[in-house]
Structures are given as C-alpha cells and as structure tokens.
Amino acid sequence: MGALNLLELAARKGARVLQSSTSEVYGDPDVSPQNEDYRGLVNTMGPRSCYDEGKRAAETLFHDMHETRGVDVRVARIFNTYGPRMDPEDGRVISNFIVQALKGEPMTIYGTGEQTRSFCYVDDMLDGLMALMECETCGAMPVNLGNPGEFTMNELADLVQKMIPTHGGSVYCDLPKDDPRQRRPDITRAKGLLNWAPKVTLRVGLVPTVAYFSKELELSQVRPATGMVEGGAA
Numbered sequence: 001m002g003a004l005n006l007l008e009l010a011a012r013k014g015a016r017v018l019q020s021s022t023s024e025v026y027g028d029p030d031v032s033p034q035n036e037d038y039r040g041l042v043n044t045m046g047p048r049s050c051y052d053e054g055k056r057a058a059e060t061l062f063h064d065m066h067e068t069r070g071v072d073v074r075v076a077r078i079f080n081t082y083g084p085r086m087d088p089e090d091g092r093v094i095s096n097f098i099v100q101a102l103k104g105e106p107m108t109i110y111g112t113g114e115q116t117r118s119f120c121y122v123d124d125m126l127d128g129l130m131a132l133m134e135c136e137t138c139g140a141m142p143v144n145l146g147n148p149g150e151f152t153m154n155e156l157a158d159l160v161q162k163m164i165p166t167h168g169g170s171v172y173c174d175l176p177k178d179d180p181r182q183r184r185p186d187i188t189r190a191k192g193l194l195n196w197a198p199k200v201t202l203r204v205g206l207v208p209t210v211a212y213f214s215k216e217l218e219l220s221q222v223r224p225a226t227g228m229v230e231g232g233a234a
C-alpha cells in the first residue's frame with residue numbers, strides 16, 4: 001500500500017520515485033552470483049515470505065505504473081548493507097557480532113556458519129543510490145547494488161574477533177528457517193549504467209563500524225533507561 005501511495009503521488013506530481021528493493025527478491029538462490037535476470041527461489045509460506053513477496057509485489061507495481069502510466073521509476077535491489085548508525089539491536093549479523101564481541105559475550109553463529117553474504121559499506125550504497133536516481137537512461141529496470149566480496153559467517157566472525165581482542169568467543173545456534181545459503185550480487189549492470197562499483201572492502205568498512213558501536217555502547221551506559229522521565233520513573 002505504501003508503494004502504491006507513493007507511485008500515485010509520483011504520477012500526480014511527475015516525480016521520479018525510487019524503490020529500495022532487496023536481494024531478498026532472489027530468495028534462497030540456486031545460482032551465484034545473482035544477476036537481475038534471475039527470477040529467484042522464494043518460499044511463499046515461510047517466516048521471511050511476507051518481506052520477500054512484499055518487495056516482489058512492489059517491484060511489479062513499479063514496473064506496471066511505469067508501463068501503463070509512464071511514472072519515472074528506479075528500482076535498486078539492495079544487498080546486505082552495514083556501517084555507522086545501524087541499530088545495535090536490529091538483530092542482523094554485523095550488529096549482533098560486533099555488539100556481542102564488544103560486551104565479551106559469545107557471538108551467535110547460526111547454523112554451520114558456512115552460509116555466505118556480501119556486505120556493502122553504507123557510503124558505497126549511498127553513492128550507488130544517488131547515481132541511480134541521477135541516471136537518465138536507467139528506466140524501470142532493476143539494478144543490483146551491493147559489494148561482490150562474499151564471506152561465510154565463520155569468516156565474518158573471525159574478522160570481528162581479530163578486531164576486538166576482548167571478544168567472548170562464539171557459539172553455534174539453530175539456523176532460522178529459509179535462511180538463504182548464499183548471496184552475492186552480479187553488479188555488471190550497475191557498473192555499465194552508473195559507472196559505479198563499491199570501493200570499501202569489508203575489512204576497511206568494519207573499522208568505523210566497530211568504532212561507532214563502541215561509542216553507542218558507552219553512551220547507552222550513561223543514558224537514562226527507556227521510560228524514565230525527569231523527576232521519576234514513567
């Protein structure tokens with residue numbers, strides 16, 4: 001409904017509108033890397049399905065509004081992105097591992113840790129999104145934005161442990177249902193259309209990210225607990 005509302009507004013105003021779509025449209029892909037022509041392997045009835053299918057349906061709405069009403073749309077398929085200003089409690093792997101390591105708690109590796117992801121630093125992602133919005137020839141075709149550097153969760157855990165010597169080791173936990181086994185963007189289209197490619201490697205991007213989380217944790221120790229107001233507890 002949000003996508004449809006924005007598309008209607010864009011149609012009325014003649015505005016260009018961006019869909020921040022996702023690599024999740026590829027589901028649990030059986031090809032690697034994933035290019036934009038791959039149609040995905042998505043379970044319609046799993047715990048991730050409403051997100052995956054919601055984004056897929058929104059892509060269809062963007063496509064149809066472009067075809068039938070001439071709305072000026074752009075569609076970015078965003079792969080895993082990280083960096084300063086993430087929510088320390090969002091439950092994603094980079095935030096979880098860094099926060100756990102900083103607290104000296106074991107990092108929770110789900111499954112065998114051999115599943116892969118490709119992590120893009122936020123500054124690179126923003127450059128890609130800006131380039132896509134400024135592109136005059138891109139039209140409605142979806143464009144993968146992400147960093148093709150692919151890592152297993154075990155490799156990520158090792159990297160974080162090397163950066164935070166006071167870490168508390170790691171522990172293996174159950175793998176969530178329908179967790180994709182691999183994910184890696186083919187960014188040929190983005191390179192060709194936008195002259196864009198990520199510049200920041202995971203090793204380099206983790207440095208400001210760890211510094212940010214460390215500061216956040218310090219601040220959370222001096223901030224009053226949620227729900228407290230001046231003069232007493234809410």
Ligand code: UDP
Nearest residue numbers: 091092093094096108109110115117153179
């Ligand atoms: N993961 C993990 N430990 C955590 C959080 C996530 O091993 O504490 C794994 C998760 O199972 C997945 C990968 O890390 O295989 C990336 O998870 P995230 O939620 O960050 O992104 P997504 O699965 O949406 O790509």
